[in-house]
Amino acid sequence: MxxxxxxxxxxxxxxxxxxxxxxxxxxxxxxxxxxxxxxxxxxxxxxxxxxxRPPGERLTLAEEAAVGEAAGVIESTVQVRGGELVHARASAAGHRPTEFVARTAGEGGRSFRLRLASVRTGPQETAVVDVRAYEGVWEHDPLAVGGARRLVLPSSMRLGGVPVPRSLRGVTGPRVSRRFGDGNELRDVHPFQPGDRLRRIDWRATARRSPDLATLYVRRTFADAEAAVMLVVDSRDDVGPDVRTWRGYSEQRVDEATSLDLARHAAASVARALVEHGDRVGLIDMARESRPVPPATGRRHLRRVLHGLALAHPVGQPSARVRPPQVPGDTLVYLFSTVLDDAAAQLVRTWRSLGHQVVVVDTLPDVRPVTEPHLAIAWRIVRMERQMRLDRLAREGVPIVSWAGSGRLRSAASLEALARVAARKRDWR
Missing domain, CATH: 1.20.5 (Single alpha-helices involved in coiled-coils or other helix-helix interfaces)
Structure with missing residues (x-):
């Protein structure tokens, strides 16, 4: 404006x-x-x-957001009109301020492009630009523009493969199912039966097995299908590497990713791997009572999932859910959580009791050493309780992948290993 x-x-x-x-x-x-x-x-x-000579038109500033939103980047364009010279100063929290002087004389004024790299995702504040204009001996009072909240989409990393459910859905897709139907994977060569399509006749096999053409043979294949996955983001809390910020009395640093930033990045990486393979992916935000994003595929749907991940944020105090989010019966559930309370573990057990496969992605960041004695004791108790929950889930057969900054590459390798194991279990031949 x-x-x-x-x-x-x-x-x-x-x-x-x-x-x-x-x-x-x-x-x-x-x-x-x-x-x-x-x-x-x-x-x-x-x-x-x-x-x-009187001065010209008044100084006016206008900020326009970038047309295309980039992951992890805040871009905008500032339009300056009025004066002959301007002295501008751009500042943002956690960044060094930048000052410059530019000439703006002309009918169209001058535009400046601002680009702010951000480690944090979700709703973030843009840079604030203070401008002072000069024209001859006249000076304009400084004006400021910017500081509005923008939605920063999460970035993603390329994964070689991710686990998908054993049961597939649909009559088309990139994967081979257990059902007979149209596909590219050969099952066997069988005598022609009522209901078989004529284009499935294998004339070479027929000539070899029945030279007199008394029996026709057809090629039967496995039907193609697609996998469906639900991404469940536990956005009830958002904690950073500094335990002192967990109480909410101090601000979190903008150059350190929080647990929700890690969850957005992990979920975006999994969603990207699934969509690029042609599978379906959905999204559930546990902190919001809005409708979940149903499983679908395609680049437009991936954009919708990324937008939903960026909107995920804590709402009020963390509370336990009376019933778990409803997911389709043939989907695999990815739960992105810090597992700081029993609610996440209870959800996993409920889903598994209903027959769902669940993969837990631990999104707690690397916590820095605590110097205060009382905070050190509190963090030790919370850490031990959290580790007990994770160990109990691991003994129950739940795959657990840590997505902290120090072991993110190992986490990607763990997902690829789980995908290979799941593929071997699904290969019934």
Whole structure:
């Protein structure tokens, strides 16, 4: 939105120019130096012309968001109109301020592109730009633009493969199912039966097995299908590497990813791997009571999932759910959680009792050492309780993958290994 400033005012250059011109004239007359006296004439003439010529249009600022949102980047364009020179200063939390001077004389003004790299995702504040304009001896009061909240989409990393459910759905897709139907995977060569399609006749096999064409043979294949996966993000809490910020009394650093940032990144990576393979993926936000994103595929749907991940944030105090989110019966569930309470473990057990396969992605960041004695004791108790939950889930056969910054590459390798194991179990031949 454009902002109009107040009227122009004398910036103090008039008095300085008059004093400089008078001093040069007097010095030239006293010392008999005509060249020195002539140096004061331009200053006096510029002062007179500047005072007689009124300033132009008021200074206006306008900020426009970038057309395409990039993952992990906040971009915007600032349009400046008014004045001959502007002195701008761009600042953002956690970043060094940047100052520059530019010429803006012209009918269209001048535009500046701002690009702010962000480790954090979700709703974030943009940079604030303070601008002061100058025109002759006139100076404009500083104006500010920016500081609005923008939605930063999560970035993703390329995964070689991710686990998918054993039971597939649909009559088409990139994977081979256990059902007979149209596909590319050969099952066997069988005598022609009522219901078989004529285009499935294998004439070579028929000529080899029945030269007199008494029996026709057809090629039977396995039907193609697709996998369906639900991404469940436990956004009830958002904690960072500093335990002192968990109480909510101090601000989290903008250059450190929180647990929700890790969850968004992990979920975006899994969603990207599934969509690129042609499978279906859905999204459930546990902190919001909105409808879940149903499983679908395609680039547009991936964009929708990324937008839903960016909107995930804590709402009120963390509370236990009365019933788990409803997911289709033939889907695999990815739960992205810090497992700081029993609610996440209870959800996993409920889903498994209903026959769902569940993969838990631990999104707690690497916690820095705690120096305060009382906080150190509290963190030790919370850490031990959390580890007991994870160990209990692991003994029950639940795959657990840690997505902390120190072991993210190992986490990707663990998902690929789980995908290979799941593929071997699904290969019934």
């Amino acid at each position: 454009a902002r109009g400033g107040p009227a122009w005012r004398d910036g103090g250059l008039h008095d300085a120019a008059v004093v400089a011109g008078v001093v040069l004239l007097i010095a030239g007359l006293l010392f008999g130096r005509a060249d020195v006296a002539l140096l004061g004439v331009p200053a006096l003439l510029a002062t007179v012309l500047g005072r007689t």
